[in-house]
Amino acid sequence: MIRTVPTGPIAGQRPGTSGLRKKVPIFQASHYVENFVQSIFDAVKLPAGATLVVGGDGRFFNRECVQTVLKMAAANGIGRVILGQGGIMSTPAVSNMIRSRRAAGGIILSASHNPGGPEGDFGIKYNVGNGGPAPEKVTEAIFERSEAITAFRIWDGADLDIDSVGETRLGGMVVEIVDPVADYAALMQTLFDFDRIRALFASGFSMRYDAMSAVTGPYAKAILEGTLGAARGTVVNGMPLPDFGGNHPDPNLKYARSLFELAMSREAPDLCAASDGDGDRNLIIGRGLFVTPSDSLALLAANAHLAPGYAQGLAGIARSMPTSGAADRVAARHGIRLYETPTGWKFFGNLLDAGLATLCGEESAGTGSNHVREKDGLWAVLLWLNILAVRRQGVAEIVRAHWAEYGRTFYARHDYEEIDADGAAAMIGALRARLPDLKGQRFGVSEVEAADDFAYHDPVDGSYSEHQGLRLIFSGGSRLVYRLSGTGTAGATLRVYLERFEPDPARHDEETGAVLGELAALSRSLAEIERFTGRKQPSVVT
Ligand code: G1P
Ligand code: ZN
Numbered sequence: 024m025i026r027t028v029p030t031g032p033i034a035g036q037r038p039g040t041s042g043l044r045k046k047v048p049i050f051q052a053s054h055y056v057e058n059f060v061q062s063i064f065d066a067v068k069l070p071a072g073a074t075l076v077v078g079g080d081g082r083f084f085n086r087e088c089v090q091t092v093l094k095m096a097a098a099n100g101i102g103r104v105i106l107g108q109g110g111i112m113s114t115p116a117v118s119n120m121i122r123s124r125r126a127a128g129g130i131i132l133s134a135s136h137n138p139g140g141p142e143g144d145f146g147i148k149y150n151v152g153n154g155g156p157a158p159e160k161v162t163e164a165i166f167e168r169s170e171a172i173t174a175f176r177i178w179d180g181a182d183l184d185i186d187s188v189g190e191t192r193l194g195g196m197v198v199e200i201v202d203p204v205a206d207y208a209a210l211m212q213t214l215f216d217f218d219r220i221r222a223l224f225a226s227g228f229s230m231r232y233d234a235m236s237a238v239t240g241p242y243a244k245a246i247l248e249g250t251l252g253a254a255r256g257t258v259v260n261g262m263p264l265p266d267f268g269g270n271h272p273d274p275n276l277k278y279a280r281s282l283f284e285l286a287m288s289r290e291a292p293d294l295c296a297a298s299d300g301d302g303d304r305n306l307i308i309g310r311g312l313f314v315t316p317s318d319s320l321a322l323l324a325a326n327a328h329l330a331p332g333y334a335q336g337l338a339g340i341a342r343s344m345p346t347s348g349a350a351d352r353v354a355a356r357h358g359i360r361l362y363e364t365p366t367g368w369k370f371f372g373n374l375l376d377a378g379l380a381t382l383c384g385e386e387s388a389g390t391g392s393n394h395v396r397e398k399d400g401l402w403a404v405l406l407w408l409n410i411l412a413v414r415r416q417g418v419a420e421i422v423r424a425h426w427a428e429y430g431r432t433f434y435a436r437h438d439y440e441e442i443d444a445d446g447a448a449a450m451i452g453a454l455r456a457r458l459p460d461l462k463g464q465r466f467g468v469s470e471v472e473a474a475d476d477f478a479y480h481d482p483v484d485g486s487y488s489e490h491q492g493l494r495l496i497f498s499g500g501s502r503l504v505y506r507l508s509g510t511g512t513a514g515a516t517l518r519v520y521l522e523r524f525e526p527d528p529a530r531h532d533e534e535t536g537a538v539l540g541e542l543a544a545l546s547r548s549l550a551e552i553e554r555f556t557g558r559k560q561p562s563v564v565t
Contacts, residue, residue: 025098025194026179030054036062036169038162039509041367042148044134046512047084050145054175056091059165060130061175063149064099066164067157069127072102076120076150078112078203079132080238080301081263082139085110088132088147090182097196098176104196107203109186111263113238113302115391115399116207118154122395123206127152133238133301136273137512140266144512155372155396159488204245211246211402214332214394215409223412224252229292232404233282236260236268239302242401251408272299274306274388274400275565276313287311294407294418298400303368304388305403309418315434317347317522320384322425323406324353327382330409332394337381341374343367344477344492345504345520346386347432356429365479365491366506372396373483386436386520423531430526432500433538437561438508439517439552447507447515450555454493454505461495466545469497477504495549500524503546517556519546536564 033052036043036059043059050056069075077092079085089110096104105120106112112120114131121129128151134144149157149165157165178194191198224230230253234240240261247253260268271278274297286295286308295308307314314322324340327333340354341362354361362380364370368389374380375393384390389398407418414421439447458474465471473496478489492506501523508516521542525531530538546552553559 024179025176027174027176028057029174030058030172032170032172033058037166038148038157041135041156041510042131042146044137044144044146044510044512047141047143047145050084050088056088056147057095057175057177058169058172059147060092060095061099062165062169062172063130064095065172066168067128067149067161069101071100073127074103074105074124075101076105076112076117076124076126076129078107078117078129079110080113081109081111081265082134082145082267082300083141083143083265084145085132085265086185088145089185091177092130092132093183093193093198094178094180095176097178097193101196103199105199105201106185108188108200111238112203113207113242115303115395115397115402116203116242118150118395118397119207119210121150121152122154131301135301135510136271136299136304138267138271139300140269143266150396153372153376153396156369158369158372159486204242207242208246208250210394211405214402215330215405216412217251219412220405220408221252223408224254228294228411229254230257230294230296231282231285231292232258233274233279233295233297234258234261235270235272235274235279235297235299236262236264237272237298237300237302238263239298239401242302246401246405267300274299274304275563277563277565279306282306283308283313286313294411296404296407298404299388302400303398305390305400306388307403307407307418309422312419312422314418314422315347315386316384316388316390317349317386317432317434318422318425319403320346320382320390321349321353321429322422323390323403323410324350324382325425326410326414327406329413330406333381333392338378339374339380341371341380341383343370343385344494345436345506345518346384347434347522348500348502348524349429349432350384352429365477365488367509368398370479370481370488373481377483379482386434426531427528430524431531432522432524433535434522435535435539435543436565437519437521437543437546438563438565439519439556439558440511440562441514442517442556442558444515446555446557447517450517450550450552451493451505451507453555454550458493466497466549467541469499469501472496472498501542503542503549505550517552519561521546
């Protein structure tokens, strides 16, 4: 039976860079999930009988939230829900499922790389029919609806068994429970040369893949150990846990510390890799060498033709503005277009749909291609494996050769987490106001050649997005970028992105911290970070 339940707006249900993301207790509050999910259904107005894909990263509250979403879908005229078994499906796998099954959209339950558990984070994200995150006009419509909501509709009945593969019904709606891995694994097989990767592993190539007790465990075990013949035990932390084993499922040098230490040790395998909570990010570390995501994008772009799915070459490369310029030089050398977009994967969707870009990447460990409309952690690992299998060189060797050919961009991101939101906004405001004066000023050996507040004109739909980060470009190829995070759940997070281009191979082995030291000091003094935020140093450097 369908029930209509009166309700009223709950403040703050505005989806951010990647959906609505809050602490678990907020989601557990009365009508919180129901209001937001109803706002989605009201705003996107799916045709009666539409198909919806639903999956989550398995974090705390995933299972309860799946039940609510199913019951509300049944009460809102959805014809079929395709649900990952146990409520689990990685973000790129949801994207693929929406596309391959021609679903109208999908609901992803995840807070990505944020910690989980009863006091951790949770999130709900809506993806549209191309498989990608809802564009801003859709998320705005959802938010507006949430501010005017008066009732939600829900199927009144017992919880559904979500653990058995097969079809069941909820009222008039079919619930199709699927193995979340199978279709995704099949897609990977169409893109990469699995025989060559199998031969690579058979030749003794060693790898450690850390699934961080998050969603990619089952995918990595099936593909790497199952199909490609990687040694058993290659995948560690391969069981998705509601609290990610108490860890932060963010594959960076801070939270994947043990993997990093292994890669730097004498026992290092040929490749260390990891993915995040919902499986869209990636970390790549060769023996003794961490590959920055910005470099990884450039390297993958330069070598993608070695994989069957990209043998025809790339239509173009897209990177988010704060991502380093390393990929730009690959694009220039190959004579293809480079698109610079605001932070957030949703800005790549139009470029991919229009066939303007083939590979996309962000400095925040996100890389992907036109195979889905999300970034894809395991895909990036498989593309690396395909390249290694063809070139038969080590990761570090390939990276150094790349730097020698294209020059090296030293890169770091400084995060000032959980700072006071007003102070952060005041700091950005003050710096924005000074941008015109900064142009032409000299700091040490370099001069500010350009200073602006990044704005983006989407070449496909003409939409315009402004205030996407403050950029200072210095002579000699250095750059500073300041922006506030759109995904945090407590206070504000200031991100400062630093880069310096170094063409001279004799200097490519210098230490990043040392190379960027002067720029880092300048980043703090220029924006008066301490005065506005009370912080002398960033809380995380990646
Ligand atoms: C962060 C990353 C951004 C990424 C987003 C979602 O957003 O910086 O590149 O697209 O997470 O994974 P931010 O917190 O910086 O707004
Ligand atoms: Zn993620």
